[in-house]
Every structure is written in structure tokens, then in C-alpha cells.
Amino acid sequence: MSWLATLTKSVSAKxxxxxxxxxxxxxxxxxxxxxxxxSYAGHPILSTVLTVTGLAIVVVVTVAxxxxxxxxxxxxxxxxxxxxxxxxxxxxxTSQEIVEILREAHxxxxxxxxxxxxKGSATNPADYHPISSADAAQLVRTDHDQINQMLSQxxxxxxxxxxxxxxAALRSGKDASALSTTASAAHDKDVKG
Amino acid sequence: MAEEKPSFLQILAGRSSAGTGLLFDPFLxxxxxxxxxxxxxxxxxxKNCAFINCHLAISNANFSLDKCYFQNSRVFLxxxxxxxxxxxxxxxxxxxxxxxxxxxDPDNAVTII
Numbered sequence: 001m002s003w004l005a006t007l008t009k010s011v012s013a014k015x016x017x018x019x020x021x022x023x024x025x026x027x028x029x030x031x032x033x034x035x036x037x038x039s040y041a042g043h044p045i046l047s048t049v050l051t052v053t054g055l056a057i058v059v060v061v062t063v064a065x066x067x068x069x070x071x072x073x074x075x076x077x078x079x080x081x082x083x084x085x086x087x088x089x090x091x092x093x094t095s096q097e098i099v100e101i102l103r104e105a106h107x108x109x110x111x112x113x114x115x116x117x118x119k120g121s122a123t124n125p126a127d128y129h130p131i132s133s134a135d136a137a138q139l140v141r142t143d144h145d146q147i148n149q150m151l152s153q154x155x156x157x158x159x160x161x162x163x164x165x166x167x168a169a170l171r172s173g174k175d176a177s178a179l180s181t182t183a184s185a186a187h188d189k190d191v192k193g
Numbered sequence: 194m195a196e197e198k199p200s201f202l203q204i205l206a207g208r209s210s211a212g213t214g215l216l217f218d219p220f221l222x223x224x225x226x227x228x229x230x231x232x233x234x235x236x237x238x239x240k241n242c243a244f245i246n247c248h249l250a251i252s253n254a255n256f257s258l259d260k261c262y263f264q265n266s267r268v269f270l271x272x273x274x275x276x277x278x279x280x281x282x283x284x285x286x287x288x289x290x291x292x293x294x295x296x297x298d299p300d301n302a303v304t305i306i
Contacts, residue, residue, distance in 0.1 A: 118224040150218075
């Protein structure tokens with residue numbers, strides 16, 4: 001049954017996004033053919049026209065679907081503004097993706113496991129208290145989770161800021177490119193200042 | 194009396210505190226000892242931490258150190274951090290203002306904020 005799974009994947013890939021509308025058209029045409037065949041006794045001419053037209057649409061669309069390359073769903077363009085730098089991230093869909101992008105932008109890497117904790121002054125080795133590997137690993141995990149939480153909050157603030165900028169630009173009658181224009185102007189001002 | 198012009202490094206030091214702010218506050222790490230490890234300092238504030246025989250990497254330079262201790266450790270620079278040091282080295286013969294120096298306490302604790 002691997003051929004069925006392959007065929008299903010191929011078909012599902014081909015009917016994403018705009019192609020869903022095409023699939024609906026094919027379904028509607030097939031329904032028209034079925035109606036046409038059923039009403040042949042009462043309206044032979046109309047039935048013939050309906051059936052031939054429906055079949056032609058089904059054949060043409062099906063052949064076109066099989067021949068054209070798969071097209072993914074359209075994704076909205078989203079942006080992150082980090083201080084003076086503008087990062088465009090197409091296809092950014094989830095909070096986790098935003099966190100990963102921010103983690104990369106800030107060049108944050110997970111720290112290794114500490115061998116001890118300091119109870120006193122870091123300059124005095126007598127104040128070092130060794131910890132187990134399990135405790136050290138737990139510290140690293142906690143750090144990772146808390147950093148993710150902070151980055152997620154930062155992402156939310158950035159997205160909120162972008163949304164506000166875009167809304168302001170739209171209200172003032174500018175197009176969607178006003179955001180990047182504003183960012184460039186701010187950058188120029190910073191450089192000159 | 195003519196006003197004394199600030200040196201290039203003084204201007205640089207004056208701007209450095211105001212021009213590198215980030216949305217993300219470096220994540221605070223306190224009271225830890227790292228030994229024989231490689232660490233990337235970017236994105237963290239280390240407070241009262243010790244680094245023994247460690248390789249410390251810095252690229253964005255968005256880090257802080259508060260009363261930290263170093264023993265037999267090395268720093269590897271890249272990116273903006275490396276460019277900043279190269280520019281500073283260019284003016285190394287000039288007098289470096291205090292605002293560009295790390296704070297070194299009598300007990301060898303290092304603070305860079």
C-alpha cells in the first residue's frame with residue numbers, strides 16, 4: 001500500500017493553498033456530471049452539454065494538477081526589529097520559531113554544566129562547593145527554560161511593536177512598506193547622530 | 194580658556210554605554226564555578242562566578258561580569274567584539290580612559306558592566 005501513501009502525499013501536496021479552490025472546482029464539476037447523467041431522460045440536450053462541460057473541466061484540471069509542480073501554501077511575510085537591525089523571517093509561524101531566531105540574534109548558547117557553586121566569594125576557592133552532575137544538569141535545564149521564557153516575552157513585545165507601527169502606518173494612509181522605511185530612517189539618524 | 198577636547202577613546206567610551214542597549218537583558222548567572230569548559234559569554238550576566246581553565250567566546254559582546262574570578266582562562270573574540278578590540282588596539286598608545294577599563298578589585302575580582 002506504499003503506492004497509496006505516495007499518491008496521497010503527492011495529491012495533498014498539490015492541493016495546498018490556492019489549489020484547494022481548484023480541487024473544489026473539480027468536485028463541483030463531478031457533481032454537475034452526476035446531475036447531468038441523472039437528468040438525461042427529461043432534458044437530453046441540457047444533460048449532454050452539462051456532462052461534456054463537466055467532464056472537460058475535470059479532465060483539464062486533473063491533468064494540470066498532475067503536471068504542475070507542487071506549490072506550498074502562501075505564507076505571510078513577518079518581521080522582527082531588533083534595535084537597529086531588521087531581520088526578515090519568512091514563514092515564521094510559532095512562538096518557538098521566534099525564540100530560536102532571537103536566541104540566534106543574541107548569540108545565546110547554552111552554558112556547560114558548572115562543577116561547583118559559590119557560597120561566599122568567587123575569588124576564594126575555599127568557598128566552592130562541588131555539585132553532582134545531576135544537579136548541574138538541572139541548573140542548565142532551568143537556565144534554558146527561563147531564557148526561552150524571556151525570549152518569548154521579548155518576541156511578544158517586538159511583534160506588538162511591529163503591529164502598532166503597521167497600524168499607525170495604515171491609519172496615516174501609507175502602504176505596508178512604511179515599517180522598513182521608518183527603520184531605515186531611524187538607522188540613518190543613529191549613524192549620523 | 195579653551196575647553197579641552199575629549200579624545201577619540203573618551204568619545205567612544207561615552208557613546209558605548211548609551212549605544213549598545215538591547216531589548217533582551219542578559220540572563221543572570223550567579224555563584225557558579227566553571228572548570229575546563231568552553232563558554233559563550235554573549236547574552237549572560239555572570240555575577241560572583243569563577244572560570245578556571247576555561248575558553249571564553251565573545252561575539253556580540255552583550256554580556257556583563259560582576260565580581261568574577263578568572264584563573265588560567267582564555268578569551269576568543271569574533272564578530273563585533275573582535276572589531277571593537279581591533280579599533281581599540283589601533284589607539285592603544287593613547288591614554289585609555291578609566292571608563293574603558295575593567296574594574297579589578299584587590300582580591301582580583303573582575304567587573305565589566
